[in-house]
Amino acid sequence: MNPSIVKNFIYFPIQAIRGEKVKPYLNELEVLEKCTKEILFKYQQEKLKQLINYVYNYIPYYKKKFQKLKISLSDIKNFKDLAQIPPLVKDDIRNNLKYLINPTLKHSWRSTSGTTGSPLIFPKDRIATAYMDAMMYEAYSWHGIDIGDKQARFWGSAVKPKDKIMQWIKDFLLNRKRLSAFNMSDKECLKFYHKLLKFKPKYFYGYVNAIYQFALALERQKIDATELKVQVIICTGEILFNYQREKIQEVFGCKVVNEYGTTENGIIGFECEYGNMHIMPTVYVEIINPDKNGFGEILITELNSRSIPFIRYKTGDKGKLLNTECPCGRPYPLMEIHEGRIHDYIRCPNGRLVYDTILAYTFKDYVWQFKAYQEKIDYLKVEVIPKEGFASELQGKLKIRLQKYLGQQMNIKFIQVSHIPFEPSGKFRYFVSHL
Ligand SMILES: [Zn+2]
Structure with a gap:
């Protein structure tokens, strides 16, 4: 019109x-x-x-x-x-x-x-x-x-x-x-x-x-x-x-x-x-x-x-x-x-609180989309829709980069998926904490 x-x-x-x-x-x-x-x-x-x-x-x-x-x-x-x-x-x-x-x-x-x-x-x-x-x-x-x-x-x-x-x-x-x-x-x-x-x-x-x-x-x-x-x-x-x-x-x-x-x-x-x-x-x-x-x-x-x-x-x-x-x-x-909302941070086994934005910065060049779930204090599960070349060597490097901030005790597991849904509102939430 x-x-x-x-x-x-x-x-x-x-x-x-x-x-x-x-x-x-x-x-x-x-x-x-x-x-x-x-x-x-x-x-x-x-x-x-x-x-x-x-x-x-x-x-x-x-x-x-x-x-x-x-x-x-x-x-x-x-x-x-x-x-x-x-x-x-x-x-x-x-x-x-x-x-x-x-x-x-x-x-x-x-x-x-x-x-x-x-x-x-x-x-x-x-x-x-x-x-x-x-x-x-x-x-x-x-x-x-x-x-x-x-x-x-x-x-x-x-x-x-x-x-x-x-x-x-x-x-x-x-x-x-x-x-x-x-x-x-x-x-x-x-x-x-x-x-x-x-x-x-x-x-x-x-x-x-x-x-x-x-x-x-x-x-x-x-x-x-x-x-x-x-x-x-x-x-x-x-x-x-x-x-x-x-x-x-x-x-x-x-x-x-x-x-x-x-x-x-x-x-x-x-x-x-x-x-x-x-x-x-x-x-x-x-x-x-x-x-x-x-x-x-x-x-x-x-x-x-x-x-x-x-x-x-x-x-x-x-x-x-x-x-x-x-x-x-x-x-x-x-x-x-500020890039981090007040409540959106990762709790680390070493007592640190790290804004979830660290995830976005770490993955931006290597994945099309990702969503991380903190299920335990020392366990982060990351679903990714990977770009080409997301091999185990690169995954290892990304883990090390993240552990610099989250501590050595944080276990990080990548799961490759083909689809990650948006929230019912239409917004996308890339970090969910179950703690
Ligand atoms: Zn102006």
Whole structure:
């Protein structure tokens, strides 16, 4: 479909009916992007004041919390004062959901993918949803992408017939073609490639590993994927390693942009045309317990969230705030995302904790795909889809390389397989600990 038809006659009217005023928020964010840091600060400060006022008056969970901690409204005047409020974790939401909801607000239910645990099911009110969408399209516009532009989507896929129909309708109305991460065989990837040649997507959007596997599948089949003439590829949902970024860029001949976001809060960080990750003005990011390099736990305060409010919410990711300026001139501060999530590490017999990213770096040149399982403290089973030459000599070398980090007592066994499934969400998890 013509992108402007999708934008003006489908997207905006549907959002308006749902009560999600994306258009005015988009205008607001467009203005903000060109303002000074001082104006941005005032804008966010005002939003924070409204949020705290709101939760104090309408959200029983916070009313009680403030009472218990003897916090009065006047105690939270700025972002620094926020530190008086304890961080919010997923279990707080699960255990207090009915006290976090404002029943007078319209909302839709959402669920996280649950890749690293059980999914979190929570409501999102219309205003917060509309701001999330507006922020997304504002950020996409940095790379020439507009609402309604043709998108190739690399994501999970509905399983139930009714959900499948809804998904198909939504994809059709929003000008998207989807490749299910559940079915990424070379044959399916080739079929999807031919579909895209006709569809001519302006951009790709999806999980890092699904897009990466699509690139590898086309490369294996000696396809010149630059023929697709894709303008930009937006990767999200998983850690984007440099080697993956380089491979995707090489195969499709276009820029790869990293998006950092959560289902709960929408986009948090987004790379601009200079490759720097800016923090979105719709959230306030804090870093707590930083290590010696400045990387610490990320806390998000979503400034427009009402039902449910996210104040100092722990995302489970690690990041760092940067003090550098970006040549793009946007007033939004910069951040960097750490390659390891807080809980994804390998426990070693020698007592060490090693981020699972070591696995990705060790195997990247030798396997098409891998998934490691730690079944015992001293046993790591690694399923691999090997590239050519994955002989026992190479396996021995890889074990030695890994043992340098994991210790000599760690037993490592390779199992060659022809298929490794993605998670039910469509994300790919390359390390699973059973400890
Ligand atoms: Zn920038």
